[in-house]
Amino acid sequence: MAHVKTGVSLDAELFETAERLAQELQLTRSGLYAQALQAFIEQRRSQVLLDGLNAAYGGPPDPEDEALLHGIRRTMRRVGDPWE
Numbered sequence: 344m345a346h347v348k349t350g351v352s353l354d355a356e357l358f359e360t361a362e363r364l365a366q367e368l369q370l371t372r373s374g375l376y377a378q379a380l381q382a383f384i385e386q387r388r389s390q391v392l393l394d395g396l397n398a399a400y401g402g403p404p405d406p407e408d409e410a411l412l413h414g415i416r417r418t419m420r421r422v423g424d425p426w427e
Contacts, residue, residue, distance in 0.1 A: 351376075 353361070365375040404412060 361375060362372065365372050368375065370378070
C-alpha cells in the first residue's frame with residue numbers, strides 16, 4: 344500500500360491527548376491517526392447505510408404490506424403466539 348504524507352493542524356490539547364494515547368497504545372502518531380480515521384470512516388459508512396434503511400422503511404406500510412400484516416395478525420389470533 345502506498346503511503347502519503349500530509350500535514351494536519353490540530354488544537355494543542357487534542358494533539359497532546361493523542362500523543363499520550365499513542366504512547367499508551369504503543370503506536371506511532373501516524374498509526375494512531377490512521378486507526379482513528381479508519382474507525383471514523385467505517386462509522387460514517389454504517390451511519391449512511393442506517394439512514395438509508397430508515398428512510399426506506401421508516402414510513403407507514405404501503406397498502407400491500409398492510410394487507411399482508413392484517414392477514415398475519417388474523418392467523419396469529421387463531422393459532423396463538425408460539426413465543427409465549
